[in-house]
Amino acid sequence: xxxxxxxxxxKITETGRQVTLMCHQxxxxxxxxxxxxxxxxxxxxxxYSAAADITDKGEVPDGYVVSRSKTENFPLTLESATRSQxxxxxxxxxGLAGGVKPNEQFFGPxxxxxxx
Amino acid sequence: AQTVxxxxxxxxxxxxxxxxxxxxxxxxESDYYLFWYKQPPSRQMILVIRQEAYKQQNAxxxxxxxxxxxxxxxxxxxxxxxQLGDAAxxxxxxxxPQMVYGGSQGNLIFGKxxxxxxxP
Numbered sequence: 616x617x618x619x620x621x622x623x624x625x626k627i628t629e630t631g632r633q634v635t636l637m638c639h640q641x642x643x644x645x646x647x648x649x650x651x652x653x654x655x656x657x658x659x660x661x662x663y664s665a666a667a668d669i670t671d672k673g674e675v676p677d678g679y680v681v682s683r684s685k686t687e688n689f690p691l692t693l694e695s696a697t698r699s700q701x702x703x704x705x706x707x708x709x710g711l712a713g714g715v716k717p718n719e720q721f722f723g724p725x726x727x728x729x730x731x
Numbered sequence: 732a733q734t735v736x737x738x739x740x741x742x743x744x745x746x747x748x749x750x751x752x753x754x755x756x757x758x759x760e761s762d763y764y765l766f767w768y769k770q771p772p773s774r775q776m777i778l779v780i781r782q783e784a785y786k787q788q789n790a791x792x793x794x795x796x797x798x799x800x801x802x803x804x805x806x807x808x809x810x811x812x813x814q815l816g817d818a819a820x821x822x823x824x825x826x827x828p829q830m831v832y833g834g835s836q837g838n839l840i841f842g843k844x845x846x847x848x849x850x851p
Contacts, residue, residue, distance in 0.1 A: 648838055657822060657841040658776075673838065703774065707839075720826075720839055722776035 638706030737842035754823030
């Protein structure tokens with residue numbers, strides 16, 4: 616089915632471990648984004664990508680790494696997880712101007728990550 | 732840098748009544764987009780309504796409407812005939828005009844949200 620999916624939906628890990636959160640979209644959208652949602656902060660941008668092999672930092676990038684070798688995938692890696700990275704992570708995508716619904720950003724269902 | 736402020740952490744409304752959620756933003760840009768997203772307990776982010784800054788007419792989607800005051804940088808959401816299913820977190824968001832590549836423009840800047848409760 617078309618859409619944007621995230622995996623896993625829930626993850627518990629330990630401090631210091633590497634964790635990768637996956638994001639996949641089927642619309643061939645150019646833009647993809649990673650946000651984290653914490654109580655009292657709303658959603659904050661971690662990283663974004665304007666196209667395959669083009670990524671850039673957002674508001675809170677420290678401790679995270681992204682890659683985008685294919686248009687449809689945008690994984691987010693926590694290289695050495697810390698308790699402060701316990702959060703809900705949302706992936707989103709949006710098409711270019713001129714495409715279908717160019718102004719609408721579509722969100723995945725979110726991944727709840729707990730770092731013990 | 733642009734900022735979005737939602738000054739009401741929590742709101743409550745009686746079923747079938749009308750409620751207005753407030754949002755203000757700060758920007759030096761003349762062209763931009765504004766959005767209201769709903770997040771129910773399922774966590775899914777659902778677009779409720781959007782407004783293009785160049786449009787003077789306020790956007791409307793069924794029971795949801797906005798009051799867009801560009802000079803005042805205000806973007807409030809009005810929910811009419813409130814239903815139990817409207818209970819959720821509501822986020823106001825700002826976006827700069829889209830660029831093809833590069834820059835931080837194009838991502839959404841969110842307020843901290845307003846939790847709306849609907850009383851039966």
